[in-house]
Amino acid sequence: xxxxxxxxxxxxxxxxxxxxxxxxxxxxxxxxxxxxxxxxxxxxxxxxxxxxxxxxxxxxxxxxxxxxxxxxxxxxxxxxxxxxxxxxxxxxxxxxxxxxxxxxxxxxxxxxxxxxxxxxxxxxxxxxxxxxxxxxxxxxxxxxxxxxxxxxxxxxxxxxxxxxxxxxxxxxxxxxxxxxxxxxxxxxxxxxxxxxxxxxxxxxxxxxxxxxxxxxxxxxxxxxxxxxxxxxxxxxxxxxxxxxxxxxxxxxxxxxxxxxxxxxxxxxxxxxxxxxxxxxxxxxxxx
Numbered sequence: 001x002x003x004x005x006x007x008x009x010x011x012x013x014x015x016x017x018x019x020x021x022x023x024x025x026x027x028x029x030x031x032x033x034x035x036x037x038x039x040x041x042x043x044x045x046x047x048x049x050x051x052x053x054x055x056x057x058x059x060x061x062x063x064x065x066x067x068x069x070x071x072x073x074x075x076x077x078x079x080x081x082x083x084x085x086x087x088x089x090x091x092x093x094x095x096x097x098x099x100x101x102x103x104x105x106x107x108x109x110x111x112x113x114x115x116x117x118x119x120x121x122x123x124x125x126x127x128x129x130x131x132x133x134x135x136x137x138x139x140x141x142x143x144x145x146x147x148x149x150x151x152x153x154x155x156x157x158x159x160x161x162x163x164x165x166x167x168x169x170x171x172x173x174x175x176x177x178x179x180x181x182x183x184x185x186x187x188x189x190x191x192x193x194x195x196x197x198x199x200x201x202x203x204x205x206x207x208x209x210x211x212x213x214x215x216x217x218x219x220x221x222x223x224x225x226x227x228x229x230x231x232x233x234x235x236x237x238x239x240x241x242x243x244x245x246x247x248x249x250x251x252x253x254x255x256x257x258x259x260x261x262x263x264x265x266x267x268x269x270x271x272x273x274x275x276x277x278x279x280x281x282x283x284x285x286x287x
Contacts, residue, residue, distance in 0.1 A: 003110075008133070032078040033109060038085075038094070040070035045090030048123035054096035057111040059134040063141050063161070064116035069123075070094065071116050077109035117141055122165040129155075139186065143167055146187070150174040159186035162208050166190070174199055183207035185232070185271070190214070196222050205232065205271060206287065212269040218276050225283040226273060233262040234271040241278040250286030258284060 003010060008019035017024060042048065050070065064071065069092070074083050086093040096111065117125075122142040130151040138146075139160030145168050148157075152175050160183060167189040176198045184192070186207030194201070196219035203217075204227045217224060228234040230250050236258045238245060251258040263270060275282055 033075050034078050034080075034082075035073050035075045036082040038070060038072050038074055038083060038115065039068055040085060040092055040094070041067075042069045042118070042121055043087065043090050043092065047090045048121060049091040049126070050117070050123055051091065051093045051126045051128070052115075053093065053128040054111075054113065054132070055130040057096065057113060057130075057132050059113045059115075059129060059132050059136070061113075061115050061117060061134075061136045061138070063137060063139055064118055066116070066118060067120060068116075069118045069120075071118075072114045074111065074113050076111040080111070119164075129153075138163075139183070140164070143187075146170045146189070148172045148174070150177050150179065152176045154178045155180075157181040159183040159207060162186045162210065163188035166211070169193065172196075180204070185209040185213075185229075192216070194218065196220070196224075198222060201225065203227070204287070205229070205234070209233075209269050209271060213271055215271070215273040215275075217274065219280060220278045222277060222280040223283075224275060224277050224280065225285065226275065227285045227287050228260060228271065230260060230286040231262055232260060232271055233265075233267040233269065234260045234273065235263045236273040236275065236284060238282055238284070239276040240280075240282050241276075243277050243279055244281040246281065246283045248283075248285040251284060260286060 003017040003024060008017055010018055010024060014024055084095045119140055119142055122144045124145040125143050126147040128149045132153040134155045137158045137160050139158060142165035143163060144165050155177055163186060167187055170187055170189040170192040173195045178200045180202040182204045184203060184205045188210050190213055192215040194217040198221040200223045202225045206229055209232055247258060250260060252264060
């Protein structure tokens with residue numbers, strides 16, 4: 001049986017989820033699932049903003065080569081509502097809706113999104129996702145500003161291909177989440193800001209660093225692992241309060257920072273990381 005809230009698999013007959021603690025209803029048969037198609041064209045406006053908001057679910061996003069901005073499916077238990085799509089100017093909001101009357105279906109099955117996002121025009125992307133099991137591949141998408149507000153659960157991000165659009169900022173805030181972000185250099189941001197709670201983070205800055213970038217990480221009661229390619233010119237300033245600091249091979253401490261050989265040689269572009277962790281651990285590795 002699967003948890004309605006985080007999607008974790010539990011033993012049959014369990015009263016509470018072993019992962020998130022949510023109450024599991026018992027004695028229910030497998031719910032009938034309904035699949036609805038999602039199709040959103042690009043608005044005619046110049047400045048585009050796609051907002052996606054969802055609660056407990058399983059969520060998958062991948063890049064596509066079609067002419068549509070958003071396409072895919074939403075699968076949900078019968079008795080729940082389909083997603084709501086609002087359009088105003090260049091902003092499109094895709095919302096997973098439910099009310100008290102929907103809870104019977106919500107507790108008996110895990111909604112699933114499987115979406116493909118377009119590459120034709122640049123846009124801002126906001127993801128507000130509750131407790132979820134999610135897999136987001138944003139590789140090659142022309143995102144000029146990315147905002148991520150993540151609840152609990154397990155979430156994987158991958159920038160599998162370089163972003164052709166300069167991203168002004170990648171803003172991440174989260175709750176108790178297990179999150180891995182891979183190939184972050186491909187995101188092509190100038191600034192990345194992380195504000196995290198009790199969580200486990202793995203930030204992999206692999207990929208192609210197209211321009212100099214700055215990262216600020218502020219996390220409490222968290223495990224934070226940072227990996228950078230040995231060939232990347234990276235300089236990391238760390239601060240741990242009542243926590244541990246684990247430095248791997250490939251870094252040299254100089255002028256209060258841990259630098260790769262490429263940074264010591266003053267190669268460009270450069271990646272500057274400022275990481276502050278309270279009551280947790282900070283791990284630095286090269287790859």
